[in-house]
Amino acid sequence: MACFLNCVRFDVTKTITDKPTSKEGSVAVSSVTCYSWDDVEALTSNFSRLIGSGGYSSIYMARLSSSAKAAIKVHVSSHRLYKIFRLELDILLRLQHPNIVKLLGYFDDSEENGALLLEYLPQGNLQENLHSNSKQVLPWRNRVAIAFQLVQAIEHIHEKCIPQIVHGDIKSSNVLLDKNFNSKLCDFGSAKVGFSSMVQPSAISPRSRHVTMVGSPGYTDPHYLRTGVASKKMDMYGFGVVVLELISGKEAVSAGNGEMLVHVAAPLMHEILDSSIDIAEDSVRGFSDPRMLRDSIDIDEVKTMLGVAALCISSPPSLRPSASQVTETLIQKIPSLSFLGSGKRV
Template sequence: MGIVKFLRSKLLNRRRAAVHVEGGESCSGRCGDAAEAAAVKRLEWGEIERITGRFSVVVGEGGFSTVYMGRLPVCGGGSASAAAVKVHCGGGERLSLAFKQELDLLLRLKHENIVRILGYCDDADQGALIFEYVSGGTLYDRLHGRGGNKRSTLSWKSRVKIAFQLAQAIEYLHERCIVHIIHGDIKSSNVLLDGDSNCKLCDFGSAKMGFSSMIPPPSSLPSSSPYVRRKNIIMGSPGYTDPAYLRTGIALKKNDIYSFGVLVLELVTGLEAFRADKGLVLASMAAHMAKDVDRMDVSEVTNMVDPRLRGDFNMEEARALIGLVRLCFDESTLVRPTASCMVKMMKEKVSSISFMNSNLRHKLSNDL
């Protein structure tokens, strides 16, 4: 009983160490230093309508939200900066669970490969989150030419960089946050790219805090139960969702590792994770991969790599990434690597990553 009181006291103290935001209100969480936290603005609904031009330009849509282009005024009277405004559909008694959860999480996060929150609105039943605008669209669009994205094929070096940056973002969520976070819906459409193909992980509406979380199986609950609706929200996406999660209903960090494996395979092959029209699931390719990837001959590896690259890729890097995918897909969640192990393996086995890191260190030293 004393332990329970102690834990409750710690949680209460964390919540009291709230982040002060514009408008005189506070939100629980941690968001870098105080100056950055203060920059997260609380806006009225009328201001959301104004900065989006009354929701005139849609830049993205999901099952529970729509994202609009916005122009956010800059302090000091400078020209407005571009922003992405995510408006949640519906709200329950006050705000939807997904909105409150995502807002609380985002106020805690600070990582260069996680999309940055600039402001929010929680008026009555209306919910909106304002993010930095990332100009390159989603990784899904870039890989598969959707959403009018007809730019040149994403290069091998860019694909390797995206995989490594995403692994670092997952490591941050799983192991470096004070409260560990399971993203719950890692997929290429939730990865944004800037003009230099640096990635930003977004959409934390399905995320969970803590090491694991039980979601009751739908068969054990009436269809009207709120738990069924909640399970639908955090279920994940076809082609990316861990079969272990589907079997148990327990959300684990290793579910994110599985989804990351699917995304890396998507980067290597250029194929979609799921094709409903053809009934194809990309992860099923794992069954045909050689268990000992080091013994895969050149033709086997080449046949797996996106043909649009026209052979312009590093054979040993491709072999290393395919080997990592196999580990992420292991039926036993205990055998799958942790996020920090993935980062370490990629640093050791993917040569261009060490080159990218040295370039980054050089750039930072020059900036200083």
């Protein structure tokens, strides 16, 4: 893990995308189309096929042509939730990265209603692929590639965007997979924008002690829960939990007993961080997903991934690596990443 001590610097680049100037009809803005509500109804065949839902939105299948599919994320109608929609729209208009879900268009009535037209990812999300009862098991090298692509997306929003962005809700269900099982980060409704490293919690009104917290159970940085201070390090914590999911095949929070994966992994994480002795192969295999073929797992690669996870969920947050440092480590220490150009699942 010594390679984390040498910070890898990247040039900061800026992508400028004009904000929408019209809300009527279908107006193309920097290759992103502004749709009318009639367009949204037509694209979804009057919302005939629901393919996903969350606390603030519903996602429907859309057809751009006889063969081209997309997904439309329709936000619940309210003034408060409109702000979440507007935040996500403004962020996605700025972002262009192969491992971040692509915005194709949107509907915005400037009051309470909004919808995002997004690229359709046919393999669903990572959580489904890891934890469903399907007989198909995600192979090791695809898991490594997904982690690598995810941290590249995080690196982009943390270090290569102006203003910089903290996602705020890194978790396996926010990682979508295309037909070749390449990963794409989605759902920027909890994001924090426009700071160098940290965002202090908003001042609390004397009349209310309520503070809106972001994140999901099992993935949320304990330091953030204690302090309300959002930072890039909270994204790295969530990334560390996703890496533990990829290695173990276990859920971030067990559906059976509610136990958190970080607690299950804690003894092994302490052993990795506290010991200069190489971790025993039996310990590594004991934590790894038993559904993966024994011969398909590279023990050294698993050890590298475990070391990354241990550092990403460590406390205090200042000990955690940056996304660029994790990217550099994975490039240096995991040879199987060389298959990424093949676009295949084995």
